[in-house]
Amino acid sequence: MSNRSLLTYVLISSFILSILIDQASAYGPHKYDCCINYTQKPVPIRFIKGYMEQSSLTVCSIDAIIFLTVQDKKVCASSKDAWVKSAMRRLSYRLKQLSKKSPDGNGDGKRAIPGTFTAVVTPAAP
Structure with a gap:
């Protein structure tokens, strides 16, 4: 050769x-952007604007709830924690209230649920 x-x-x-x-x-x-552990401290509801679910049946190794904060940070939490269940209920309730206000879902002509987030809401007015 x-x-x-x-x-x-x-x-x-x-x-x-x-x-x-x-x-x-x-x-x-x-x-992929997967959660690998959970936060130990509860996030106050006033700092959360939405959440999405991560499944261990996909690429990621754990089930988690990923909260999106008003500062666009992602916080991983366990769906078994009481504060997480409470926050998800409150966010879902706020989303339902917003969808009742107008046909487009949030009263300003924009979609209430962008992309893959399960619930995205705006902070309550003072």
């Missing part, structure tokens, strides 16, 4: 290997 054909073989093999490695990692869990 000549040096030229060996070099061509190595280059082609390297190229194919690099493509396969990139494809394998594209499906891995590091491409």
